Amino acid sequence: MQIERLSAWNDQGDQPLIIAGPCSAETEEQLFNTATELYNNGIRIIRAGVWKPRTRPGTFEGIGEDALQWIQNIKKKLDVKFAIEVANAQHVELALKYGIDILWIGARSTVNPFTIQEIADALKGNDVPVFVKNPLNPDLALWIGALERLNQAGITKLGAIHRGFSTSKKVKYRNLPQWQIALELKRKYPEMPMICDPSHIAGDRELIQSLSQKAMDLVYDGLIIESHINPAEAWSDAAQQVTPAALKEILESLVIRKSNTDNPEVQNHLAEMRERIDEIDREIFDTLAERMKIVDQIGEYKKDNKVTVFQVNRYKEMMQARTEWAEDLNLNQEFMENIFSLIHDAAIRRQTLIMSETESKA
Structure with missing residues (x-):
């Protein structure tokens, strides 16, 4: 993909890109007052929900085109840009008509290639910045x-917005961050601007600061945060919105770290520790290679004795033991379960291949 770096079109310099504003544009007064407070606190890009399709009908679903007129009026009074969500070609046409500066595509739209293609076709010939939120489910492709x-x-x-992934589990977050998926996208496309949406990950304003700091520690390019002049009275997502004053406190508390340092002492110390990491990683690979040799031997033995590849009880015993090992070593249980599952899946594939080779010869 040919993507312009954020610094080529964003005028905030080396500072993180900050987009903030209400989940929904409710009234012109509410939007203007929120935008004014945000502007006074240093925010120069305002977000506002114009269309708000909900899971079920019968609730507030946004003001629509009238809100675009409010935005146009506010931009005449305040030196700010506006970002809104678009979900179809008509939204794109209206957004461009009213001079919206930045567009984003929501998680529900990202899951549908037909919708994305419709939006893409409507955007041809325009150079407006577009951010794409991750799909509802953890599907990087x-x-x-x-x-x-x-x-x-x-x-x-073009940029990406990490807003977390839906889950049926009862967890403290509204959407699971699953940081590794967003980081894999960043690894594949390092030039791709990546901003975090801590509001939708959290679902709770009390968690926004810690999530924002996590994003900064992972070298995200910015944040998009929901902010309302009176969150308690918000018509949508009241629990996850913060006041402009609270947003200022959150942003001022963030520690912005550099990806590199010019300090020779720090560089040398990091180099020494990274060298040790490389040594340990090599030991891990050597151990895995040795494990796979034994896996192959077991596969041959199962083949000769007509034993099935997958043993349910054995798998349960192994998973239980490794979970206990992780706990004893103060390692994250879910992390270790994921690693062992990958190793076990690879072993099953190898032994299945051994079985299939025998069948093909027969």
Whole structure:
């Protein structure tokens, strides 16, 4: 993908890109007062929900085109840019008509390639920046596919928004961060601007600061945070919105770290520790290679004795033991379960291949 770096079109310099504003544009007064307070606290890009399709009908679903007129009026009074969500070609046409500066595509739209293509076709010939939120479910290919469709339509001012992934589990977050998925996208496309949406990950304003700091520690390019002049009275997502004053406190508390340092002492110390990490990683690979040799031997033995590849009880025993090992070593249980599952899956594939080779010879 051909993507312009954020610094090429963002005028905030080396500072993180900050987009803030209400979940929904409710009234012109509410939007103007919120935007004014945010502007007074240093925010120069305001977000506002114009169309708010909900899971079920019968609730507030946004003001629509009238809100775009409010935005146009506010931009005449305040030196700010506006960012809004678009979900179809008509939204795109209206957003461009009213001079919206930045567009984003929501998680529900990202899951549908037909919707993304419709939006991409409507954007051809325009150079407005477009951000794409991750799909509802943890599907990196679907996220990349949406970005590729827009890029093929000529959108080079392209970025990604990490807003977390839906879950049926009862956890403290509204959406699971699953940071590794967003970081994998960043690894594949290092030039791709990546901003975090801690509001939708959290679902609770009390968690926004810690999530924002986590994003900064992972070298995200910015944040998009929901802010309302009176969150308690918000017509949507009241629990996760913060006042402009609270937002200022959150942003001022963030520690912005550099990806590199010019301090020779720090560089040398990091080099020594990284060298040790490389040594340990090599030991891990050597151990895994040795494990796979034994896996192959077991596979041959199962083949000769007509034993099935997968042993349910053995798997349960192994998983239980490794979970206990992780706990004894003060390692994250879920992390270790994921690692062992990958190792076990690889072992099953190898032994299955041994069985299939025997069948093909027969």
